[in-house]
Amino acid sequence: MRIDSKFLAGIRRQFPAVSADPAGRRRAFLDNGAGTLVTRRAADREYDARVNWSANVGNLFPESEGAGETIREGRMAVxxxxxxxxxxxxxxxxxxxxxxxxxxxxFGREFTGSENVVTTGYEHYTNINPWVELGSNLEIKELRFAEFDKDTGMLDPGAVQELVDRNTKVVTVSAASNVLGTRTNLAEIGKIARDAKAYFIIDAVHHVPHELVDVRRIGCDFLVFSGYKLFSRHGSFMYAKPEHIRKLSPYKVLPSPKRGPEKWEQGTRDQAMFAAISGAIDYLAWVGRPSTKRPPKPGKARRTRLIQAFKTIERYEKELMDIALHGKGKTPGLNDIPGLRLYGPSNVSKEWERDPTFSFNLRGYPDRALSKKLWDRYRLAVGAEDYYSRVPAIYKKKTMLRATFVHYNSKAEVLSLLSALDDLARRKK
Ligand SMILES: Cc1ncc(COP(=O)(O)O)c(C=O)c1O
Structure with missing residues (x-):
């Protein structure tokens, strides 16, 4: 399938807030890296769970049984x-x-203090501070950073290999940088981790709306992502290999279950979070086969539709990336706007794998002022922050602007950002 203008209109109808802000002002929402808009199916299922299945699990009346079923279905969808x-x-x-x-x-209960953890130079602090704390508690010796190429934004898996030794117990990487957009070579780094007999962890929070991951093909031990980056609400999910669920000992209260994912979960669950994520995933399955309104059966049927959906999404996002980087017609791309410094891969191809996430500064404009101008004058929602990432500091910047596109964005929205930036750049010449 291709996302043409008719299909895009159908997709956009699935996102009530896609075209206008809460005050009804038409705008382009380009801050998807900080959290995507919510799809109708996620919001509807959340409402249903909130109202109908609000009881705690484990009892024999419908509100409780429904809550348990909602949680099971949410886990299955993930x-x-x-x-x-x-x-x-x-x-x-x-x-x-x-x-x-x-x-x-x-991990802290298992490690002895002599181990090291290897990560990348472009991590979000979510994937840094847990390991820093292990170091402060003397449960590991060292956290090592495999640095990326500052010019291209790409990470050579060889840089990870160089840091791994027999004391490496964890290799933990983001699937894509939330600032540079660079995709991490998970296949090669996964192999490095396996050869070293280290746990391989993936932070897929930023990457998850852009590519369908396959934890068994990658062979990772753990993978985390968050619903609010995948057309749903806050609340996150972690895949863990079955043997790790069984063997590791997370912190828990005594009476809570001793087995299964519940052993790892602290306190009672919010079933509405599971309802919402299953709605978002069924929305994605619909993208895979838009001719059918009925949600697919859990399991193979849903996975097949998701594979199809992400083929469609990736192809379309590549078109958006090409326009963003190289422009179209008279509109220049991010690579060509005078005074604009783009961080991260300046190309998109097999060798330059990237997500549609573009961070930049524009000469003559402080970042927050530019973000405000883009909103006030052009109705473009683009953030200016440090994104809790190591990356801005590596380039000696406190903040950067960042536009992240997802598959509900139109080519016109990409072009509107480019022409606004070009317009502003020319005013400063
Ligand atoms: C790559 C990455 N990891 C982790 C996070 C934080 O996720 P959460 O807010 O669910 O803790 C973000 C949020 O921006 C992110 O982009």
């Missing part, structure tokens, strides 16, 4: 999204940050 072994491998948490801290506490 398992289909990730091609995990089953619902029992999906742990939920408040955020990706809290899930990785929880995982680090479990």
């Amino acid at each position: 398992a289909d999204l990730l091609n995990a072994e089953g619902a029992g491998t999906i742990i939920s948490g408040e955020s990706a940050t809290s899930l990785l801290f929880g995982l680090s506490y479990a």
Whole structure:
């Protein structure tokens, strides 16, 4: 399938807030890297769970049974999204940050203080501080950063290999940088981790709306992502290999279950979070076969539709990236706007794998002032922050502007950003 203008209009109808802000002002929403808009199916299912299945699980009346069923279905939907072994491998948490801290506490019980953790130079602090804390508690010796090429924004897996030795117990990487957009070579780095017999962890928070991940093909031990970056609401999920769910000992209260993902979850669950994520995943399955309104059956049928959906999404996002980088017609791309400095891959191809995330500064404009101008004058929602990432500091910047496109964005929206930036650049000449 291709996303043409008719299909795009159908997709956009699935996002009530796609064209206008809460005050009804037409705008282009380009801050998707900080959190995507919510799809109608996620919001509807959340409402249903909030109102109908509000009881706690484990009892015999409908509100409680429905709550349990909602949670099971949510785990199953996430398992289909990730091609995990089953619902029992999906742990939920408040955020990706809290899930990785929880995982680090479990590792802390196993490690002796001589181990090291290897990560990349472009991580979000979510995938840094849990390991820093292990160091402060003397449960590991060192956290090592494999640095990326500052000119291209690309990470050579060889840089990871160089840091790995027999004391490496964890290799943990983001699937894509939330600032540079660079995609990490998960296949090669996964192999490096396996050869070293280290745990391989993936932070897929930024990457998850752009490519369908397959935890079994990649062979990772853990993977985290967050619903609010995938057309749903806050609340996050962590895949863990079945043996790790069984063998590791997370912090828990005594009476809580001793097995399964529940062993890893702190406190009672919010079933509405599971309802919402299953709505978002069924929305994505609909993108895979838009001729059918009925949600697919869980399992293979849903996975097949998700594979189709992400083929469609990736192809379309590549078109958006090409326009963003190289422009179209008379409109220059980010590579060509005078005074604009783009960070990260300036190309998109097999060798330059990237997500549609573009961070930049524009000469003559302080970042926050530019973000405000883009909103006030052009109605473009683009953030200016540090994104809790190591990256801005590496380039000696406090902040950067960042536009992230997802598949509900139109080519016209990409072009409107380019022409606004070009317009502003020319005023400063
Ligand atoms: C790559 C990456 N990791 C982690 C996070 C934080 O996720 P959460 O807010 O669910 O803890 C973000 C949020 O921007 C992110 O982009």
